Amino acid sequence: MAEKLHPSVAKVSAVLRELGATGEVVVLTDPAPTAATAAAQLGCEVGAIANSLVFDADGEPLLVLTSGAHRVDTSLIAGVAGAAKVRRASPDFVKAATGQTIGGVAPVGHPAPIRTLVDTWLAKHEVVWAAAGHVHTVFPTTFDELVRVTGGTPVEVE
Numbered sequence: 001m002a003e004k005l006h007p008s009v010a011k012v013s014a015v016l017r018e019l020g021a022t023g024e025v026v027v028l029t030d031p032a033p034t035a036a037t038a039a040a041q042l043g044c045e046v047g048a049i050a051n052s053l054v055f056d057a058d059g060e061p062l063l064v065l066t067s068g069a070h071r072v073d074t075s076l077i078a079g080v081a082g083a084a085k086v087r088r089a090s091p092d093f094v095k096a097a098t099g100q101t102i103g104g105v106a107p108v109g110h111p112a113p114i115r116t117l118v119d120t121w122l123a124k125h126e127v128v129w130a131a132a133g134h135v136h137t138v139f140p141t142t143f144d145e146l147v148r149v150t151g152g153t154p155v156e157v158e
Contacts, residue, residue, distance in 0.1 A: 005025070006133065006134045006137075008099060008100050008104070008106075008109065008133035008134055009025060009132055009133040009134045009137050011099075011109045011133065012025070012106040012108060012109035012132045012133035012137075012139075013025045013132065013133075013139075014109075015108045015109045016108060016109075016132075016139065016149065019108065019148075019149040020149075021139070021141060021145055021149050022141070022145065023139040023140035023141050023145075024139065024140075025132045025137050025138070025139050026132075026137065026138050026139060026140070027136055027137055028041050028042075028136050028137065028138065029041065030136075031103070031135040031136055032103075032131075032135060032136070032138065033102075033103030033104075033135050034068075034103075035049035035051050035068025035069075036068070038068070038129060038131075038138060039068060039129075042129055042138070044125075044127070044129065045069070045125070046068040046069050047067045047068055047069035047070075047121065047122075047124070047125065048067075048068070048122075048125040048127060048128055048129060049067070049068035049128075049129050049130075050065045050066070050067070050068075050107065050118075050119075050122055050128050050129065050130040050131075050141075050146060051065070051066050051067070051068050052064075052065055052105040052106060052107055052130065052131055053065075053066060053072060053088070054089045054093070054094045054097055054098060054102075054105060054114075055072075055074065055077065055086045055087060055088060055089055056086070056087050056088070056089045056090075056093055057077075057078070057081050057083035057085075057086045057115075058083045058084055058085060058086075060083075060115070061089065061093070061094075061097035061098075061114045061115070062077070062081055062083070062086065062114070062115050062116075062117070063098075063105075063107065063114045063115065063116040063117070063150070063152075064077060064116075064117045064119070064157060065107055065116060065117070065118045065119060065122070065130070065146060065150065065152065066119040066121075066122075066157045067119045067121040067122050069121065070119060070121060070157055070158045071158055072157045072158065073157060073158045074086045074087065074088075076156070076157065076158070077117065077155075077157060080117060080153075080155050081115070081117070097110065097111075097114060098110045098111075098114070099111050100131075100133050100134075101134075101135070103131075103135040104131045104132070104133055104134040104135040104136070104137065105131055105133075106130060106131050106132050106133045106139075107130050107131075107146060107149065107150045107152075108149055108150060109133055113151070116150040116151065116152035116153070117152060117153050117154075117155045117157065118143070118146055118147050118150065118152040118153065118154050118155070119154075119155070119156070119157045120143075120154045120155065120156055121156075121157075122143045122146065123143035123144075123154075125143070126142070127140050127141075127142065128140070128141050128142060128143055128146060129141075130146065
């Protein structure tokens with residue numbers, strides 16, 4: 001890629017290489033802050049987009065990589081995480097936990113490891129697309145690779 005990468009994208013790209021991920025970061029023409037906008041630009045099903053949703057689980061960050069076709073059941077996730085309360089994190093909480101801004105949060109490249117849950121529904125897709133640290137970037141991966149590079153736990157999220 002010839003153009004200079006945003007610092008968070010450069011970090012995500014480097015971490016993906018270090019972890020042996022096979023996909024390269026793709027820069028999109030338009031921003032893709034939602035699964036629907038990403039799927040439209042990539043020409044794939046919305047369910048093949050791995051939304052990176054950060055939750056506040058009793059004050060600790062919890063990253064849920066969910067299919068763009070799903071909504072996360074926070075009660076279910078609280079039970080899986082062993083948390084008394086799980087709620088959507090504020091933009092400031094997300095930025096502090098991931099170093100990235102909502103709409104472009106990648107599954108990797110955070111300042112410290114974040115407990116991660118991966119929606120089993122993503123396994124239905126041969127190629128899964130995830131954000132790469134900025135609203136204009138994504139990378140292709142697979143369900144198994146996503147679980148491996150994040151150290152995530154496969155779960156049903158809805």
